[in-house]
Amino acid sequence: MPESQTNLSWDVLLDLSGPDVGPRHERLARALRAAVRDGVLPVGTALPPSRKLAADLACSRWLVTQAYAQLVAEGYLEARTGAATRVLWSPSRERPSRPASAATTTVPRHDLAPGLPDLRAFPRRRWAEALREVLTTAPHTEFGLPPRGGHPRLRAVLAEYLRRCRGASTTPPDVTVCSGVTEGVTRVCRALAAAGFTSVAVEDPSWGRTRDAVAAAGLTAVPVPVDEDGVRVDRLGGTRAVVVTPAHQFPTGTVLAPARRAALVAWARDVDGLVLEDDYDADFRYDRRPVGTVQGMAPAHVALFGSVSKTLSPALGIGWYVLPPTWADAVRAANPAASTPPVVDQLALAAFVERGGYDRHLRAVRSRYRARRDALVAALATHLPDSRITGVAAGLHLLLHLGGSPDTGALVRRAAAEGLNLVDLDTYRTEPSGDPTLVLGYGNLADHAVVPAVALLASLL
Template sequence: MTPDAIRAVRGARHALAEAVREAVRTGHLAPGTRLPSSRRLATDLGLARNTVADAYADLVAEGWLAARSGSGTLVAGRMITRPISARSVADRSGATCEDLIPASPDLAAFPRVAWLKATRRALAAAPDDALGYGDPRGRPELRVAIADHLARSRGVCVSAEDVLICAGVSHGLQIMSKVLAGRGARNVAVESYGLAGHWSLLEVAGLQTLPLPFDVHGTDPVPPDGTDAVLLTPAHQFPVGTTLQRDRRTAVVDWAGRTGGLVVEDDYDGELRYDRQSVGALQGLDPESVVYLGTASQTLAPGLRLAWMALPPRLVGDAVAAKGQIDSCDVFSQLTMAEFITSGAYDHHVRAARRRYRDRRDALITALAQHAPRVRAIGTSAGLQTVLGLPPGTGQRVLQSAARQGLRVADLSRYRHERAMSAMADALVVGYGTPSDAAWPQELSALVRILS
């Protein structure tokens, strides 16, 4: 290697190390943040892997980073020594607003290369009739793949014949609203906290929504007499984050079997659990009484418009009629998703996503403990959002401070049903899945600043 080449390598190593130091000093990289692997960062920056590995080694030796077996390279537990000003947040790269509203996963992390490979394989193998109008339930390849995947990962008991593909959970709820109304249902019990858009879909179909009681253990799911159906997020209640307790799971299924009522299970992020094995789907307790709704919106991207329903056989005909007599979901996405699942690429992606979001959650909890110890994180065992319980009487002040600093956060009250009997104290709902890996440290720093 020539002297000029050696100087260039040393210069790149020094520049990278200094960039990481500065990011840690200013809070762009929060304590506990996991850095990309040396291979990945080298590829992204166009550097030799050894250059990145040597820079990491320097920073570990200096105490800026920590290398942990099985966990990669993390930012060491240092205090943020020079907080970013509100002005710098607004001025950076022309951005004016940072977004921590729960909505979607990190879209920059979508597995484009793996998805493209799956698309090529799927199209090469697809029969000609795949390009026709198709079965209204969806492509058989995807229904078979989904039935097998749900059995393995979520304990769902369903035949591929009883799987229906839809364009998102909202589409699935729209279909179920028509099914329930068509069978004479008048109302649906819903959780006290949830998505108003989902309640609206039920109400548009003529169904009254009845908020269920909510206590320190979460939702009490057994509805009053005269209720026709129940809509729940049992694995990870949205947005509060509680898991439906075992006795309550059993009780609501017993209610359905006893009364002929129906339970609609929205398992929107059931695969994103971090501290222990995922809680099995409620559907496995009684496949005849529970309609299961799953989606790729949280694990992959909402723009795919892919979700699925595991239906009791007695409801399949009604659901098909409510959806329409042709398959209205994009066939190429369906074929690709089927290949993505059967090849193992989906499982690989979900495992990587769990690690990424668990690291973000850990960084959030660490930062709160260091800088805002009076703020309590709730519902952190799964998913892409958490509720932050605030000191009494501070909610409006925190929201105003966030608005001034260009940070979008959601007040928990925006998710409360207007007829709910109980209300939680001041709290924020923070979506830590939405920012990109590059943006997350700065958004975390901005959040901690308003909370402290």
């Protein structure tokens, strides 16, 4: 075994509480043997030097060397001159291993499911530089308890970014940092419930997690249909709150039309309600100019939500929301134990944005996603010419409307068996529509896999 210092077990807790029979070195050998057999001391682990273990156990060094020698003779340990005594035996040599299906998660060959950005494109070097800057320059006071609502530096950076790039109306105190959009929506829904709201309108189709967030707060999720102009504002009667994705509706890909935006704002003012605006996919537009937030039109009646889960990675777990001032105290009161992401990560994101790394990353991945979308559309036109494509102008997914009447549920299952990850549009509906449509994501699809993935889909159809 290499002399690695990463698998030392000098502070292992040994169970010496067994029957007080036999010499002490035999009792120590039994405890060490049990630790090895139970996997507490895995194969390759370096045991403490005999002098150290003897001092820890308040016994003679001879007692420890005798126990080690016994286990070496039994094949549990390996001792070499000038090197540490290491564990040689592994439980896997005695126990049958679990089937691979029970121990691991199968990664699809081709991932055409929506919801993920290109994980290969995560800016590792620039993110590491931002972390290094924070860890080397931040004063020691930054490593205390995290500030409630998020670190002031990140809140200021996000407020400036949202004003500059999304046309939002906000100041740093209006911004609250959280782990993501779903958590932010859940917090606001708790405040709505405490204020006497009983229901929240939700676009249909939409993310299932949005409906789950509404239900988790004790509210009823009321489905509201979406057409080519976005959410049907005229169908919001009976509710005073609604969750919308106006920049790029998920999953249909529509953009809330100007007349609908005006109608939505007028509705919120008329009923003294609240619009929960998920700024989904707003950073990725290819065939039309970006649209600003609805929140910028009516900051007194719109709460704005966003995150870096689609622009950087969901693994960072950093999101935010901007509240109307009249709702800030109510949301804080409804979430007294609300936590924030780690301060170091918050400061790293702030440094990443301040140094221009975030803008450079977005420009780079926009170009990559546009080229990948074009390749996907071309492959679909070649292999599935009878299908219809919508929702291609923005975001990281599109809709593939299949000709005929294929069983999309069976298709998804067959594709999974072939290593192709697909999602049926009905997955995001409250009721099946009977319209055979797939939601094809291309964010986490490798460029070289576009044509093979579409060819496999065509063969399954």
